Amino acid sequence: MICLGIESTAHTFGVGIVDERGRVLVNERATFTTESGGIRPYKAFEHHVLFAEFVLKNALQNSGVKLSDIDLIAFAQGPGLGLTLRSGAVMARTLSKLLKKQLIGVNHCIAHVEIGKQTSGFKDPITLYVSGANTQILAFAAGRYRVFGETLDTGVGNFLDNFGRLLGLGFPAGPKIDELAKLGKNYIPLNYTIKGMDFSFSGILTNAEKKIKDEREKNNGKISDTFLHDICYSVQETVFAILTEATERAIAHVNKKEILLTGGVAANSRLQVMLASMAKDRGVKFKVVPRELAGDNGAMIAYAGILAHKAKVTQSKQSLAAPRRFAALETKDTAIIQDWRTDQVNAVWVK
Numbered sequence: 001m002i003c004l005g006i007e008s009t010a011h012t013f014g015v016g017i018v019d020e021r022g023r024v025l026v027n028e029r030a031t032f033t034t035e036s037g038g039i040r041p042y043k044a045f046e047h048h049v050l051f052a053e054f055v056l057k058n059a060l061q062n063s064g065v066k067l068s069d070i071d072l073i074a075f076a077q078g079p080g081l082g083l084t085l086r087s088g089a090v091m092a093r094t095l096s097k098l099l100k101k102q103l104i105g106v107n108h109c110i111a112h113v114e115i116g117k118q119t120s121g122f123k124d125p126i127t128l129y130v131s132g133a134n135t136q137i138l139a140f141a142a143g144r145y146r147v148f149g150e151t152l153d154t155g156v157g158n159f160l161d162n163f164g165r166l167l168g169l170g171f172p173a174g175p176k177i178d179e180l181a182k183l184g185k186n187y188i189p190l191n192y193t194i195k196g197m198d199f200s201f202s203g204i205l206t207n208a209e210k211k212i213k214d215e216r217e218k219n220n221g222k223i224s225d226t227f228l229h230d231i232c233y234s235v236q237e238t239v240f241a242i243l244t245e246a247t248e249r250a251i252a253h254v255n256k257k258e259i260l261l262t263g264g265v266a267a268n269s270r271l272q273v274m275l276a277s278m279a280k281d282r283g284v285k286f287k288v289v290p291r292e293l294a295g296d297n298g299a300m301i302a303y304a305g306i307l308a309h310k311a312k313v314t315q316s317k318q319s320l321a322a323p324r325r326f327a328a329l330e331t332k333d334t335a336i337i338q339d340w341r342t343d344q345v346n347a348v349w350v351k
């Protein structure tokens, strides 16, 4: 069985093709980026509409898979930005109708977890899922991926991008902050916001903004290289310590032996080091999703589609369980679900 998966929840339009054993045959994408500012939903939507056909064509050409070889079409049904989600949903519905193949909507967050489990070989991890819009600590219990802790405001990726915007780093800023932070030496104290298992980042952003303003006032409107490195270093130390602390608390409370790091921010070198060190201290295994599968991509959607399909999940059954918005505007069962939470999905494929 071959599944074609379409990702379009936010900045990336991706098409991946995965076989029944979870092997990634191709993983093509086009990502919306800017030199300044963040993701503007309409701009990202225009980007996806422009690149959709090109990405699909590349996926087919580079894998040698023909449209007639495809058995299943999966698409990211939510959560995400309404406009961008629709760009992928329209392509998915069209392909499904033309090819007369089943269509399956996938929860994007769960796809990040499943591709991480597949590549790590972990069966039952505590997952730290860190991406642009979402940041959650997840573990499987009683049929669903339960949220043990999560951000109370923005995802850590969006936080890093917003912080980077204050420094004019463009979008996405996360990889640039990762590099600049390596040159930082002095810790600039910032708020440390964690309550039990949940955490928040907006206060830290305001706090960092104030430090940047003070630096500009002191320095004729400019930011010195030393300050730039130190503030990136301090922001990373603070927010990644928060995430590591919450993950450690989760692993201490539930009887799991594996920690999985997945999502776009999983590519961060410092976060990986902090979690690896914590896992070593606790005597549990730690693995990170490979970089090419860390950020949003179509292969993870295809893989999650295969898992659900094999477990006999059908689109109509699934949609009845999930809340539907704007359903009247779209093909009934495949309406996008902008606020589809990880813990609303019955993960019947997990053994």
Ligand code: AMP
Pocket (backbone or CB within 6 Å): 010, 130, 131, 132, 133, 156, 157, 158, 160, 161, 172, 173, 174, 175, 178, 263, 264, 265, 266, 267, 268, 269, 294, 295, 296
């Ligand atoms: P996703 O939404 O899962 O595709 O993740 C995208 C987010 O990952 C963006 O906010 C990026 O800034 C962030 N990101 C990517 N690479 C890194 C990195 N090396 N360090 C920190 N954040 C990163």
Ligand code: MG
Pocket (backbone or CB within 6 Å): 108, 112, 131, 132, 263, 264, 295, 296
């Ligand atoms: Mg994502």
